[in-house]
Amino acid sequence: xxxxxxxxxxxxxxxxxxxxxxxxxxxxxxxxxxxxxxxxxxxxxxxxxxxxxxxxxxxxxxxxxxxxxxxxxxxxxxxxxxxxxxxxxxxxxxxxxxxxxxxxxxxxxxxxxxxxxxxxxxxxxxxxxxxxxxxxxxxxxxxxxxxxxxxxxxxxxxxxxxxxxxxxxxxxxxxxxxxxxxxxxxxxxxxxxxxxxxxxxxxxxxxxxxxxxxxxxxxxxxxxxxxxxxxxxxxxxxxxxxxxxxxxxxxxxxxxxxxxxxxxxxxxxxxxxxxxxxxxxxxxxxxxxxxxxxxxxxxxxxxxxxxxxxxxxxxx
Amino acid sequence: xxxxxxxxxxxxxxxxxxxxxxxxxxxxxxxxxxxxxxxxxxxxxxxxxxxxxxxxxxxxxxxxxxxxxxxxxxxxxxxxxxxxxxxxxxxxxxxxxxxxxxxxxxxxxxxxxxxxxxxxxxxxxxxxxxxxxxxxxxxxxxxxxxxxxxxxxxxxxxxxxxxxxxxxxxxxxxxxxxxxxxxxxxxxxxxxxxxxxxxxxxxxxxxxxxxxxxxxxxxxxxxxxxxxxxxxxxxxxxxxxxxxxxxxxxxxxxxxxxxxxxxxxxxxxxxxxxxxxxxxxxxxxxxxxxxxxxxxxxxxxxxxxxxxxxxxxxxx
Numbered sequence: 001x002x003x004x005x006x007x008x009x010x011x012x013x014x015x016x017x018x019x020x021x022x023x024x025x026x027x028x029x030x031x032x033x034x035x036x037x038x039x040x041x042x043x044x045x046x047x048x049x050x051x052x053x054x055x056x057x058x059x060x061x062x063x064x065x066x067x068x069x070x071x072x073x074x075x076x077x078x079x080x081x082x083x084x085x086x087x088x089x090x091x092x093x094x095x096x097x098x099x100x101x102x103x104x105x106x107x108x109x110x111x112x113x114x115x116x117x118x119x120x121x122x123x124x125x126x127x128x129x130x131x132x133x134x135x136x137x138x139x140x141x142x143x144x145x146x147x148x149x150x151x152x153x154x155x156x157x158x159x160x161x162x163x164x165x166x167x168x169x170x171x172x173x174x175x176x177x178x179x180x181x182x183x184x185x186x187x188x189x190x191x192x193x194x195x196x197x198x199x200x201x202x203x204x205x206x207x208x209x210x211x212x213x214x215x216x217x218x219x220x221x222x223x224x225x226x227x228x229x230x231x232x233x234x235x236x237x238x239x240x241x242x243x244x245x246x247x248x249x250x251x252x253x254x255x256x257x258x259x260x261x262x263x264x265x266x267x268x269x270x271x272x273x274x275x276x277x278x279x280x281x282x283x284x285x286x287x288x289x290x291x292x293x294x295x296x297x298x299x300x301x302x303x304x305x306x307x308x309x310x311x312x313x314x315x316x
Numbered sequence: 317x318x319x320x321x322x323x324x325x326x327x328x329x330x331x332x333x334x335x336x337x338x339x340x341x342x343x344x345x346x347x348x349x350x351x352x353x354x355x356x357x358x359x360x361x362x363x364x365x366x367x368x369x370x371x372x373x374x375x376x377x378x379x380x381x382x383x384x385x386x387x388x389x390x391x392x393x394x395x396x397x398x399x400x401x402x403x404x405x406x407x408x409x410x411x412x413x414x415x416x417x418x419x420x421x422x423x424x425x426x427x428x429x430x431x432x433x434x435x436x437x438x439x440x441x442x443x444x445x446x447x448x449x450x451x452x453x454x455x456x457x458x459x460x461x462x463x464x465x466x467x468x469x470x471x472x473x474x475x476x477x478x479x480x481x482x483x484x485x486x487x488x489x490x491x492x493x494x495x496x497x498x499x500x501x502x503x504x505x506x507x508x509x510x511x512x513x514x515x516x517x518x519x520x521x522x523x524x525x526x527x528x529x530x531x532x533x534x535x536x537x538x539x540x541x542x543x544x545x546x547x548x549x550x551x552x553x554x555x556x557x558x559x560x561x562x563x564x565x566x567x568x569x570x571x572x573x574x575x576x577x578x579x580x581x582x583x584x585x586x587x588x589x590x591x592x593x594x595x596x597x598x599x600x601x602x603x604x605x606x607x608x609x610x611x612x613x614x615x616x617x618x619x620x621x622x623x624x625x626x627x628x629x630x631x632x
Contacts, residue, residue, distance in 0.1 A: 152622040187620040189582030190541050217620065218575040218613030219582070221538040225506050229545075252613070259534040266505035266535070297534030297568070304503040304533065306468040 006269035007234040008260055009043040009210065010036050012285075013064075014079050015254050016242030017057045018048065020292050026060045028288055030067040032281065036239075037074045039277035041257070044068070045098060045236075046076045049085030065092045077144070081112050086126040090138045098180065099123050100146040103164045104153035107184070111148075120170050127175040144178035145171040146212065150196065152187030161196055168203055178208045180236070183223065186216020186252075190226035197230035210234035213255050215241065215295070220255035221263050228267065235260055240282045241295030256296040258282065265309050275303065322585035323550040324577055325359040325526065326352050328601075329380075330395050331570050332558030333373045334364065336608050342376045344604055346383040348597065352555075353390045355593035357573070360384070361414060361552075362392045365401030381408045393460070397428050402442040406454045414496065415439050416462040419480045420469035423500070427464075436486050443491040460494035461487040462528065466512065468503030477512055484519055494524045496552070499539065502532020502569075506542035513546035526550035529571045531557065531611070536571035537579050544583065551576055556598045557611030572612040574598065581625050591619065 013029055024032075033044055046068040052059035061078065068076035069092075077096035080086040089097050101119035102108035108116045123145055130141050149156075150164045168179055181200055183193075193211070201209055211227045213220045213235070224235060237260040243253025258278045261271050279299055286294050329345055340348075349360055362384040368375035377394065384392035385408075393412035396402045405413050417435035418424035424432045439461055446457050465472075466480045484495055497516055499509075509527070517525055527543045529536045529551070540551060553576040559569025574594045577587050595615055602610050 152620055154621060157621045185620075186617065187622055189579065191583045216613065216617045217578065218537060218572070219579060221534060222541045222579060225538045225541050252616075256534070262533065263505065263535060263538060267507045297532065300568075301502065301532045304468055304501075305470060305473045306503055 003268060003270040005233070006228075006264045006271050007043060007210075008041060008257060008264065008271050008273060009045065009077075009234065009236050010041050010239060010257060011045045011212070011236045011254060012238035012240070012242045012257065014045040014048045015236070016238040016240075018055050019243050019253065020057070020289055022289050022292070023057050024288060026063045026067060029060070029064050030071070032239075032285060033068050033074055033076070034071050035277070035281045035284075037071055039281065040271070040273040041278070042073050043075050044077070045079060048079040048081075049088045050079075050081050062088065062092050065089065065094050069093055080126070082122055083125050083129060086129065090130070090133065090135075090141065093137065095137070095140060096142045096144070097126070098144045098146055099126060100148050100180075100182070101167070102148040102153070102184070103159045103167055104149040104156040106156040107149045107153045110155065116167070120167065120174065123171060123176070124174040131175075142177045143175065144180060145174075145176035146180035146182050147171070148182045148184040150181045151183045151192055152185065154185045154187075161199070164196065165199055165203065168200055172204065172207060176207065178210070179204055180210045180212050182212035182236075183214055184212075186214035186220070188213065188223050189219055190222045193223045193226040194230050197227050197232055201231050208234060210236060212236040214243075215252045215255045220252075221259060224255065224260060224263060233269070235264075239278060239285065240299070242285070242289070242292065252293070252295045258296050258298045262298050262303065262307070266307065275309075319584060319586040321549070322544075322580045322587050323359060323526075324357060324573060324580065324587050324589060325361065325550065325552050326357050326555060326573060327361045327528070327552045327570060328554035328556070328558045328573065330361040330364045331552070332554040332556075334371050335559050335569065336373070336605055338605050338608070339373050340604060342379045342383065345376070345380050346387070348601060349384050349390055349392070350387050351593070351597045351600075353387055355597060356587070356589040357594070358389050359391050360393070361395060364395040364397075365404045366395075366397050378404065378408050381405065381410050385409055396442070398438055399441050399445060402445065406446065406449065406451075406457065409453065411453070411456060412458045412460070413442075414460045414462055415442060416464050416496075416498070417483070418464040418469070418500070419475045419483055420465040420472040422472040423465045423469045426471065432483070436483065436490065439487060439492070440490040447491075458493045459491065460496060461490075461492035462496035462498050463487070464498045464500040466497045467499045467508055468501065470501045470503075477515070480512065481515055481519065484516055488520065488523060492523065494526070495520055496526045496528050498528035498552075499530055500528075502530035502536070504529065504539050505535055506538045509539045509542040510546050513543050513548055517547050524550060526552060528552040530559075531568045531571045536568075537575060540571065540576060540579060549585070551580075553577075555594060555601065556615070558601070558605070558608065568609070568611045574612050574614045578614050578619065578623070582623065591625075
């Protein structure tokens with residue numbers, strides 16, 4: 001019997017690394033990528049095309065992207081904050097780009113010094129740049145659009161669900177090939193996730209939808225359950241929960257990749273990812289990043305004796 | 317508009333304290349109880365009537381129970397492992413008793429040196445002792461029965477759902493006034509919780525049902541969501557996540573009271589509990605228990621700016 005699948009996209013190399021004090025070498029980043037692919041995690045946000053002055057960790061974005069494109073089986077994506085970043089990603093040959101804007105106008109202004117509406121217009125320009133490119137490879141690039149602070153914002157407070165849905169419609173109209181709904185500051189709760197994601201999925205039709213949750217207030221995996229209920233099957237996560245949140249000292253950041261895979265597999269979904277292999281990669285990366293907080297229940301407590309991966313069960 | 321309510325039962329004084337190295341004074345335990353009641357948490361498992369030789373922390377069980385009975389508004393309960401413990405609880409005047417047996421026979425043997433079937437027979441004897449008491453107060457005692465390791469066991473591994481359901485039927489027939497289903501070792505996953513709890517609730521009719529989850533593998537609050545889906549509205553939790561698990565070093569134990577209340581209130585359920593007051597009590601207790609691990613996302617990250625307690629919203 002073939003099990004239903006779910007997808008976990010690794011964002012530790014981007015959302016995780018932008019928070020840490022140690023700058024990893026390009027080689028280390030590429031080893032991380034290659035070993036994730038070996039572990040069965042093939043969707044990776046490998047870097048971010050933000051200005052290196054703002055985040056020195058990503059000064060090697062071109063080198064990381066170039067190296068990642070040579071790793072067999074890896075579907076490498078990069079985050080881009082604007083048209084200029086997208087242009088750099090096109091040039092290096094990346095075929096998957098994640099653009100992000102904030103549903104909170106205040107957050108958007110602080111993050112990229114533009115209003116949310118201006119950021120949406122910029123996304124339309126990125127789509128146009130792709131579609132009008134003379135390079136067939138560039139024209140085949142998948143453009144994902146993410147809505148950050150979709151469940152609330154540490155600066156603005158409440159974010160109106162109707163505004164989020166309006167933004168999703170705008171991004172779809174502009175040509176988004178994929179939509180990600182993000183709880184950037186860890187404000188979401190399961191009821192809110194279930195309600196919003198049902199409405200988002202009603203708008204998106206065949207366009208894939210992912211959720212990006214932070215575990216800042218302990219509800220990360222509960223929110224995954226709510227999103228699964230709503231029909232979402234793709235989730236961003238960070239190995240070892242690497243990341244944290246700049247607005248909440250000692251708070252955890254992205255949901256943890258190992259724990260998310262454990263949850264999804266426990267729910268009978270096949271992620272194709274080997275948790276044991278993830279734990280080994282985590283060990284290596286923890287060695288590279290002394291003093292950084294690594295979170296995760298499976299790393300602490302181990303898998304239950306009763307755990308069987310979806311794949312293993314399918315064989316039985 | 318009156319919101320639907322949910323109940324959080326504090327078990328930190330029992331499940332939490334049995335794991336810590338420092339023995340709290342009777343006065344400290346009673347201060348903890350009294351402040352929990354002030355915070356709106358009135359259902360507390362105040363102690364355990366196990367032999368003091370086994371758990372020295374509970375050598376003052378009689379004194380704690382006696383003191384707890386004097387605290388206005390407190391619904392004090394105690395855990396009892398056998399008829400002898402129940403007799404001590406009856407004698408001191410407690411009107412709520414929690415009896416626990418394990419669905420895993422191996423765990424039951426290790427815990428109380430009897431088979432699960434023998435423990436079920438012992439529960440019937442406790443019911444008889446209550447019903448045949450000459451004391452009308454004793455006859456009014458509420459006898460709750462808990463099924464431990466209901467979702468799997470670190471010793472035995474898998475626990476058959478049919479066996480758990482059979483035990484619930486046995487306990488109901490024996491006269492249980494309340495059923496608690498416990499994931500003693502943190503093996504439960506949301507799919508399993510939803511499935512089992514639906515079946516348990518189909519058996520229990522008007523008898524109240526609670527869930528007791530551990531967060532050992534990070535799924536504690538996700539399991540609460542699944543249990544809510546199934547219809548459960550009562551949950552055990554431990555302030556500051558105090559407890560840990562004897563079989564998993566560094567692993568977290570009971571789900572955290574503050575975070576559980578936050579989750580339930582976020583879901584629009586009224587717990588009647590003030591999270592700010594819980595955080596203040598947590599501070600005090602952390603001072604009494606140096607070196608013990610306290611967990612909890614709300615204590616780390618604070619409440620979201622957008623958070624409104626069910627009560628507050630109901631007023632609006």
